Amino acid sequence: MRDRMSLLWILAATLAPIGVALLVAWPMWRRRVTDEGGAVAGAAIVFAFSVAFIAREFGHVLNVSGECQARQVACPFQPEAFTRYALYAGIGMLQVFAVFIVGLSVEERLRR
Secondary structure, three states, X not given: OOEEOOXXXXXXXXXXHHHHXXXXXXXXXXXXXXXXXXXXXXXXXXXXXXXXXXXXXHHHHHHHHHHHHHHOOOOOEEOOHHHHHHHHHHHHHHHHHHHHHHHHHHXXXXXX
């Protein structure tokens, strides 16, 4: 039994956090709460989503490992567990960068 990563979860991790983060940050940028307030709020949302996706993947790896141990068979993961967690962390980091870049451009446009 070989366990592979679900592309559906990777797609969800790519689209959902950035969408929610921008929805939370946009009103803060429009109200000019603080210079980086909206971006920090958006980054917090992305961080929470990243932790949740990593925790979900960790639980999945534990369940599959337990099933394999119960059947007493080897269960190779494709990719390895650490690589799975690093993928979600990397997606989250890129999304935080994107939120701050969008925030800079929005704030600059509002200043003019």
